[in-house]
Amino acid sequence: GAGVSQSPRYKVAKRGQDVALRCDPISGHVSLFWYQQALGQGPEFLTYFQNEAQLDKSGLPSDRFFAERPEGSVSTLKIQRTQQEDSAVYLCASSRDGTGNSNQPQHFGDGTRLSIL
């Protein structure tokens, strides 16, 4: 597609439920990033993929958070046993290169707004 596509746009879940958020990056983009944006804050890095390899997951807040990109394209961020503090906008971004030395900007999707009741 023309841009990064995320679904669903909004997700409401009860505390304790598992959720799965999808990201479809720009076609051909090697790098894929997930960010978490709390209200009134800038996005915070969660995890990074280069093709199908998850090279960095240092930003994942707990072991309840899990991300995958099995075929190097679409990625899913899964949150198990959700808690209220997981409520945030989850942004996905992709960039063309994946060398770790890229001068290509990241392009963001519209995000998934997750609300945990």
Added chain:
Amino acid sequence: EDKVVQSPLSLVVHEGDTVTLNCSYEVTNFRSLLWYKQEKKAPTFLFMLTSSGIEKKSGRLSSILDKKELSSILNITATQTGDSAIYLCAVVDLYSGGGADGLTFGKGTHLIIQP
């Protein structure tokens, strides 16, 4: 720990005014600084700055990096109501997360342009 500080956090001006948004950073190994505009949806890319003193320009928007002062400014001239948004500054640190491409963001400047 990398740090990006934006100021002001919010700004209200009238249409036609010129605004200057500030971003200062502390990173271990700076590689680049990026500006994004965020309305209600995706942050949209504005500029990427890697070299000091070289102004990047796009229409009424321009930005420049000062590596000596560890800062950048984003200027918007002849503001319009459509410029109302949150402007995010982010830096790339060679040794930070994300395979050295992960962005560290500031909290953003919430700009409101009144008609």
